[in-house]
Amino acid sequence: MDIVGDGGHAALVQLQAYLAQMDLSGETRLPAERELCESLGVSRGDLRKALAVLEKDGRIWRHVGKGTFVGSGPIEETIGISEIAGRTNPADVMRARLIIEPEIAREAALHATLDDIAAMRKSLAQTREAATWRQYENIDNLLHRQIAEASSNNVLLGLFDVLNAVRRTVVWGRLRADGSRPPADHHSFADHEKIVEAIADRDLAGAAAAMRLHLVQVGRRLIPAHEAAE
Numbered sequence: 001m002d003i004v005g006d007g008g009h010a011a012l013v014q015l016q017a018y019l020a021q022m023d024l025s026g027e028t029r030l031p032a033e034r035e036l037c038e039s040l041g042v043s044r045g046d047l048r049k050a051l052a053v054l055e056k057d058g059r060i061w062r063h064v065g066k067g068t069f070v071g072s073g074p075i076e077e078t079i080g081i082s083e084i085a086g087r088t089n090p091a092d093v094m095r096a097r098l099i100i101e102p103e104i105a106r107e108a109a110l111h112a113t114l115d116d117i118a119a120m121r122k123s124l125a126q127t128r129e130a131a132t133w134r135q136y137e138n139i140d141n142l143l144h145r146q147i148a149e150a151s152s153n154n155v156l157l158g159l160f161d162v163l164n165a166v167r168r169t170v171v172w173g174r175l176r177a178d179g180s181r182p183p184a185d186h187h188s189f190a191d192h193e194k195i196v197e198a199i200a201d202r203d204l205a206g207a208a209a210a211m212r213l214h215l216v217q218v219g220r221r222l223i224p225a226h227e228a229a230e
Helices: 006-021 033-040 044-056 076-086 090-111 114-129 133-150 154-171 187-200 204-229
Strands: 061-063 067-070
Touching: 006 033, 006 044, 006 076, 006 133, 006 154, 033 044, 076 154, 090 133, 090 154, 090 187, 090 204, 114 133, 114 187, 133 154, 133 187, 187 204
Parallel strands: none
Antiparallel strands: 061 067
């Protein structure tokens, strides 16, 4: 799959999570681009980049004058994510993240390039500038994927992508439906900075520990919020 840029990748993840929730038992047409942009919280340009990637991968197709469709044949990966998400919950997802992501951070501390670290630091700054929770979550997602990419291990990256797609599907729209923004003292800001600095310092144990602590704190807030929404 081609890299489509920071905004394009965020739109791609959002779109994959959206598709995973759709009823794909038959031929399904996607909403109009304007409606999709509003639902996903992305720009039209970034949405089109994401659609182009999925079309190239054979997961959607376009019919001139009729719209964009999700076919029933070439979407085994999306169906698999949907099936997994349908049998799980935020607590299961968090346990899986605690197994995988600290080790990804450890590998990133060993293999990250200067460009990788610069990209992470750029995302750190952007999380603090996010105007809404949706924007923050898009950038947060990007930062975690940048860490996975920095591991220089395509198997770990693939595992991260599957886990992340399931996570986005399971928590989609459940926990933060309002348009407010993260508070200035949001715990993840400092958590993320500790993770990235440990990676930059080549501190393998520190990067893994910082990621684990971050996920534990996320879980403490996520699980009660999910249970209250049930």
